[in-house]
Amino acid sequence: MKRILTYGTYDLLHYGHIRLLKRAKELGDYLIVAVSTDEFNAIKNKKSYHNYETRKKMLEAVRYVDLVIPEENWEQKVQDVKDYKVDVVVMGSDWAGSDRFDYLKEYCEVVYLDRTEGISTTKIKKDLNLQTPKNEINQIPETKDERKKKEGK
Numbered sequence: 001m002k003r004i005l006t007y008g009t010y011d012l013l014h015y016g017h018i019r020l021l022k023r024a025k026e027l028g029d030y031l032i033v034a035v036s037t038d039e040f041n042a043i044k045n046k047k048s049y050h051n052y053e054t055r056k057k058m059l060e061a062v063r064y065v066d067l068v069i070p071e072e073n074w075e076q077k078v079q080d081v082k083d084y085k086v087d088v089v090v091m092g093s094d095w096a097g098s099d100r101f102d103y104l105k106e107y108c109e110v111v112y113l114d115r116t117e118g119i120s121t122t123k124i125k126k127d128l129n130l131q132t133p134k135n136e137i138n139q140i141p142e143t144k145d146e147r148k149k150k151e152g153k
Ligand code: C2G
Pocket: 007, 008, 009, 010, 011, 016, 017, 020, 036, 046, 071, 090, 091, 092, 093, 094, 095, 114, 115, 116, 117, 118, 119, 120, 121
C-alpha cells in the first residue's frame, strides 16, 4: 500500500485543490492530507474564511482523501512521514525546491505537481470582493447527529 501525504490550508476548496488531490492519489493507494490548523494559519500569516473543523470536514468529503490530520507547525513533517509510513510527499509546484519540503527527500520521495493556473483562494476572495470581518471565521452549523453525539445522547 503506497501512502501519499500532502499539506495545505485548503480554504474555499476549489478545482485547483481537487486536481492536486486527484493527481496525488493517483501516485499511490492512500492519501493523507495534513490541513493547517487556524493557529498554524496565523503563523503562516494566512487568514482562512472557513475554520479548521470546516476545512477538515470538506476535505474528508473528497473522494481522493483517505485521512485528514492537523498541520500544526512547520517542523512536524519528518515525524508525520515516520508515523504514517509515508512513501511520497506531494505538493503543488509553487513549493518546488522549497527548503520547507526538499529536505524530506532523505526520508521519502518528494513530488511537485503542476499548480492549476487561473484559480486560487486569494483570487476567489478578490473576485467576490469578500471582506471577511476581522476574526470572524465562518463554520458549517453542526448537524443534529453531531449535536446529539456531543451531548452524549
Ligand atoms: N494548489 C494547486 N493549484 C492551485 C492552488 C493550490 O495545485 N491553483 C495546491 C498548492 O500547491 C498546495 C495545495 O494545493 O499543494 C494546497 O494549497 P493551499 O491551501 O494554498 O496550501 P498552502 O498555503 O500552500 O499550504 O506546509 C505547507 C503549507 O501548509 C502549504
